Amino acid sequence: MSGTFPALDERGQKELVGALLQWSLANGLTMYPPEFNAYLVAHAPVTLFPTPMPKQAFELGLQVQKEFNKVYANIVAEKKWLNEVVETLSTYDPEFTGKLFEVYQKSLVDGKSVQPVSLGLFRLDYMLDQVKNEIKQIEFNTVSVLFGGLSTRVGQLHQYLNKLGYYDRDYLYEFYDDIPVSSLDHDLARGLAQANEHYRNVCSPSTTTVVLVIVQPNERNCFDQRHLEYALLSDHGVKLVRMTLEEVMKSTTVRETRLYAKQTMDEISVVYFRAGYGPDEYTTTNHWDARLTLEKNLAIKCPSLLTQLSGAKKIQQELTNEGILKHYVDEKGAVDLAKTFVKIYPLDDSTQGLEAQKLAQDPEQCERFVLKPQREGGGNNIYKKDIPEYLAKLPKDQWQAYILMEIINPATHKNKIIRLGKVYDEEILSELGIFGTILFNEDSGDIYQNDNAGFLLRSKFSSSNEGGVAAGFGCVDNIHLV
Amino acid sequence: MSGTFPALDERGQKELVGALLQWSLANGLTMYPPEFNAYLVAHAPVTLFPTPMPKQAFELGLQVQKEFNKVYANIVAEKKWLNEVVETLSTYDPEFTGKLFEVYQKSLVDGKSVQPVSLGLFRLDYMLDQVKNEIKQIEFNTVSVLFGGLSTRVGQLHQYLNKLGYYDRDYLYEFYDDIPVSSLDHDLARGLAQANEHYRNVCSPSTTTVVLVIVQPNERNCFDQRHLEYALLSDHGVKLVRMTLEEVMKSTTVRETRLYAKQTMDEISVVYFRAGYGPDEYTTTNHWDARLTLEKNLAIKCPSLLTQLSGAKKIQQELTNEGILKHYVDEKGAVDLAKTFVKIYPLDDSTQGLEAQKLAQDPEQCERFVLKPQREGGGNNIYKKDIPEYLAKLPKDQWQAYILMEIINPATHKNKIIRLGKVYDEEILSELGIFGTILFNEDSGDIYQNDNAGFLLRSKFSSSNEGGVAAGFGCVDNIHLV
Numbered sequence: 001m002s003g004t005f006p007a008l009d010e011r012g013q014k015e016l017v018g019a020l021l022q023w024s025l026a027n028g029l030t031m032y033p034p035e036f037n038a039y040l041v042a043h044a045p046v047t048l049f050p051t052p053m054p055k056q057a058f059e060l061g062l063q064v065q066k067e068f069n070k071v072y073a074n075i076v077a078e079k080k081w082l083n084e085v086v087e088t089l090s091t092y093d094p095e096f097t098g099k100l101f102e103v104y105q106k107s108l109v110d111g112k113s114v115q116p117v118s119l120g121l122f123r124l125d126y127m128l129d130q131v132k133n134e135i136k137q138i139e140f141n142t143v144s145v146l147f148g149g150l151s152t153r154v155g156q157l158h159q160y161l162n163k164l165g166y167y168d169r170d171y172l173y174e175f176y177d178d179i180p181v182s183s184l185d186h187d188l189a190r191g192l193a194q195a196n197e198h199y200r201n202v203c204s205p206s207t208t209t210v211v212l213v214i215v216q217p218n219e220r221n222c223f224d225q226r227h228l229e230y231a232l233l234s235d236h237g238v239k240l241v242r243m244t245l246e247e248v249m250k251s252t253t254v255r256e257t258r259l260y261a262k263q264t265m266d267e268i269s270v271v272y273f274r275a276g277y278g279p280d281e282y283t284t285t286n287h288w289d290a291r292l293t294l295e296k297n298l299a300i301k302c303p304s305l306l307t308q309l310s311g312a313k314k315i316q317q318e319l320t321n322e323g324i325l326k327h328y329v330d331e332k333g334a335v336d337l338a339k340t341f342v343k344i345y346p347l348d349d350s351t352q353g354l355e356a357q358k359l360a361q362d363p364e365q366c367e368r369f370v371l372k373p374q375r376e377g378g379g380n381n382i383y384k385k386d387i388p389e390y391l392a393k394l395p396k397d398q399w400q401a402y403i404l405m406e407i408i409n410p411a412t413h414k415n416k417i418i419r420l421g422k423v424y425d426e427e428i429l430s431e432l433g434i435f436g437t438i439l440f441n442e443d444s445g446d447i448y449q450n451d452n453a454g455f456l457l458r459s460k461f462s463s464s465n466e467g468g469v470a471a472g473f474g475c476v477d478n479i480h481l482v
Numbered sequence: 483m484s485g486t487f488p489a490l491d492e493r494g495q496k497e498l499v500g501a502l503l504q505w506s507l508a509n510g511l512t513m514y515p516p517e518f519n520a521y522l523v524a525h526a527p528v529t530l531f532p533t534p535m536p537k538q539a540f541e542l543g544l545q546v547q548k549e550f551n552k553v554y555a556n557i558v559a560e561k562k563w564l565n566e567v568v569e570t571l572s573t574y575d576p577e578f579t580g581k582l583f584e585v586y587q588k589s590l591v592d593g594k595s596v597q598p599v600s601l602g603l604f605r606l607d608y609m610l611d612q613v614k615n616e617i618k619q620i621e622f623n624t625v626s627v628l629f630g631g632l633s634t635r636v637g638q639l640h641q642y643l644n645k646l647g648y649y650d651r652d653y654l655y656e657f658y659d660d661i662p663v664s665s666l667d668h669d670l671a672r673g674l675a676q677a678n679e680h681y682r683n684v685c686s687p688s689t690t691t692v693v694l695v696i697v698q699p700n701e702r703n704c705f706d707q708r709h710l711e712y713a714l715l716s717d718h719g720v721k722l723v724r725m726t727l728e729e730v731m732k733s734t735t736v737r738e739t740r741l742y743a744k745q746t747m748d749e750i751s752v753v754y755f756r757a758g759y760g761p762d763e764y765t766t767t768n769h770w771d772a773r774l775t776l777e778k779n780l781a782i783k784c785p786s787l788l789t790q791l792s793g794a795k796k797i798q799q800e801l802t803n804e805g806i807l808k809h810y811v812d813e814k815g816a817v818d819l820a821k822t823f824v825k826i827y828p829l830d831d832s833t834q835g836l837e838a839q840k841l842a843q844d845p846e847q848c849e850r851f852v853l854k855p856q857r858e859g860g861g862n863n864i865y866k867k868d869i870p871e872y873l874a875k876l877p878k879d880q881w882q883a884y885i886l887m888e889i890i891n892p893a894t895h896k897n898k899i900i901r902l903g904k905v906y907d908e909e910i911l912s913e914l915g916i917f918g919t920i921l922f923n924e925d926s927g928d929i930y931q932n933d934n935a936g937f938l939l940r941s942k943f944s945s946s947n948e949g950g951v952a953a954g955f956g957c958v959d960n961i962h963l964v
């Protein structure tokens with residue numbers, strides 16, 4: 001039956017929706033509704049059906065993740081190229097990239113990080129190209145990757161509904177053959193636990209150690225984070241404490257380069273950022289002071305400032321250049337990784353850059369592209385025919401702050417999205433995120449742990465250009481293999 | 483620290499409440515709020531703190547449960563005494579007990595049940611007597627026992643909060659030494675799975691078998707049931723289908739004494755009643771027809787009509803008579819069980835009954851008692867000084883429909899209840915429910931399985947006389963051992 005779409009009548013869909021809502025509300029596939037009330041929660045927006053994904057394409061993503069983890073660890077450890085790139089980017093984005101880089105430099109003692117060991121929880125986002133039937137890279141994320149907890153649950157949800165026959169009009173069959181379930185929450189918890197363990201072994205703390213997670217205030221998607229916290233406690237017995245960037249200066253203290261939570265004086269082994277990735281989050285000097293305080297101590301950062309900065313799109317773009325890629329990975333790895341690339345151009349004065357400028361301003365050619373700011377965070381991409389107009393208004397000396405990326409011909413699928421109890425029936429576009437965790441030394445380049453860590457599918461109406469479930473459109477989804 | 487009460491300041495309590503709410507909403511410790519909306523759910527009402535319970539008293543409850551299971555199985559299998567008691571009760575309560583008994587008789591073929599094997603999911607409710615420091619029986623429940631799913635979760639919740647130090651003002655210690663967690667949802671699921679397995683072995687169904695659960699319409703407490711359903715599926719691969727009593731006649735069919743769910747023609751191995759225990763649920767002949775249809779087929783009932791009727795308070799009362807008890811359990815068992823009894827009197831014309839009539843009408847003595855209707859379900863108990871007045875209005879020939887029970891001197895404790903986000907600070911009274919499952923043959927008396935199945939604590943303000951979380955007052959709680 002795989003690949004086809006369930007044909008449910010009105011009664012069938014009603015029963016499916018009822019079962020889906022109660023499963024979600026019983027199993028923490030939840031999110032605060034827009035009208036916040038601490039004791040009430042809504043189901044998270046999800047698709048009614050899992051979305052088809054070619055098995056081979058999916059497996060390629062899993063296969064290359066650890067190579068990509070390594071590439072980024074190598075880039076960070078080598079430092080030279082990354083420093084150069086970030087320095088250049090800082091001139092175009094002094095207020096954010098520039099500030100992050102400045103804090104990084106301030107955090108060094110005698111030119112070295114106080115804690116050279118760094119934890120990466122990375123997510124590589126892909127889209128399925130329907131022409132090539134292959135997954136193609138959209139973005140490499142090095143900071144604050146979301147949806148670990150909800151991803152596991154939406155997979156379990158679709159599997160449950162399938163098992164009970166809700167996708168079959170007559171409840172007789174399991175409609176889908178293969179719905180893999182990501183164990184993301186446990187996998188990411190394992191990554192944090194490995195870093196905590198490393199800290200305990202190397203730094204010999206005298207007290208209990210805890211993981212500090214830096215969160216955004218009033219997080220509607222807090223249950224996603226909570227699942228990770230509960231997994232860390234139940235799987236590894238490691239406690240996690242939460243703080244906003246705003247609270248760091250008054251709620252932590254550093255003694256002899258060790259970071260402590262003031263209230264309990266528990267020593268912090270790992271600082272895990274689920275906030276602090278966008279310029280809007282640094283509105284006062286207190287926030288920048290907090291970031292420096294968090295960086296300049298023995299706690300292992302997830303990510304360190306340098307690792308966060310390695311997520312610059314410029315790096316991702318340059319890696320599509322075979323010569324550069326091969327500098328960071330062996331021959332075989334380079335061949336595999338290259339299968340996941342689309343063409344990415346700089347908008348500078350290099351030969352490639354000049355070619356890109358032409359393409360971007362051409363009213364026909366521009367349809368093949370998306371213009372992206374180098375900075376992380378999403379939400380500011382310029383698509384297709386909007387590009388020439390946007391560039392026309394942008395001072396030429398700002399162009400280098402953007403990259404031009406070939407748009408993927410994304411597969412669209414029939415599906416339905418349910419949000420706040422209401423069913424929306426449209427074509428969807430999906431983005432597959434593959435996760436990996438890596439514990440490495442930014443000075444020696446040693447890699448202590450390097451693991452796959454599950455996956456995530458996010459979908460949105462194909463009529464909208466931007467994803468982002470937390471922002472109120474789009475939703476969490478799960479794959480079924482075809 | 484055990485036995486004492488956490489002294490939290492305002493900040494401490496606020497943080498405790500915040501962690502408690504998010505844990506509940508992330509882990510399905512949930513209930514629909516009074517204003518129903520299919521996509522929104524509230525946390526279930528719970529206590530902020532676990533409630534102390536003497537270890538010895540708790541262990542006695544666990545220890546005697548399997549003996550009690552056996553006593554009731556023996557009473558049902560012997561039939562003679564139970565039939566006599568129920569026949570008498572039917573004359574006082576013809577509209578409900580009488581009707582249930584009538585349906586039971588109609589369901590017999592040549593004087594025998596079509597399916598002699600019966601599953602009991604029993605709950606024995608106790609209160610802790612603060613004078614004796616012992617638990618004393620309140621009620622033996624043979625039908626529709628609640629809170630399997632929520633009980634497990636409230637234990638996990640208190641354990642989580644304790645582990646993270648929320649009960650200590652400075653987050654430094656685990657305030658409570660021993661918070662046992664009930665695995666009720668999995669234990670009850672195991673009972674249902676054992677019955678399903680027995681059915682498959684003995685009745686050799688030709689198709690998939692499913693467990694049919696009879697539910698009340700618009701159940702706010704549906705998540706409690708759902709956890710049992712999910713445990714049954716994940717632990718044993720057994721599906722559960724839901725139906726109201728109203729839907730049974732049109733949604734099931736019986737062929738050659740086998741019961742099927744019409745939609746899928748899956749054979750029903752077990753009928754599990756989470757409804758049908760009170761007279762209000764039988765408003766049309768359709769409901770009585772449904773009950774007869776469900777009874778008169780090969781599916782194993784949980785409970786059978788006869789087992790449901792064995793829950794009559796008259797039976798419980800008579801068992802406090804040593805001579806009767808010893809007829810159903812060995813010497814050693816009788817001694818242990820008797821430790822959990824309080825004095826229960828009939829209100830009939832026996833010597834005991836005449837004594838009870840005097841006590842009940844005495845304005846001083848009545849303070850020691852509660853008057854309970856023989857019928858199941860709760861909500862109609864008459865307490866202490868209300869008894870003489872109530873009896874004065876009740877025609878004398880109705881008195882036999884009641885029993886007079888010595889009130890326990892229940893331990894009250896300082897605690898706080900949180901309901902719909904609001905914290906109530908009062909003394910509470912608690913009821914400890916100990917669960918057991920038994921699979922037995924009502925004809926031969928053979929017992930195939932007999933197991934403990936966890937526990938449950940429900941608490942309410944000591945100022946109110948009636949429990950019942952689902953009704954909007956009272957809440958789920960958990961014990962900590964002292």
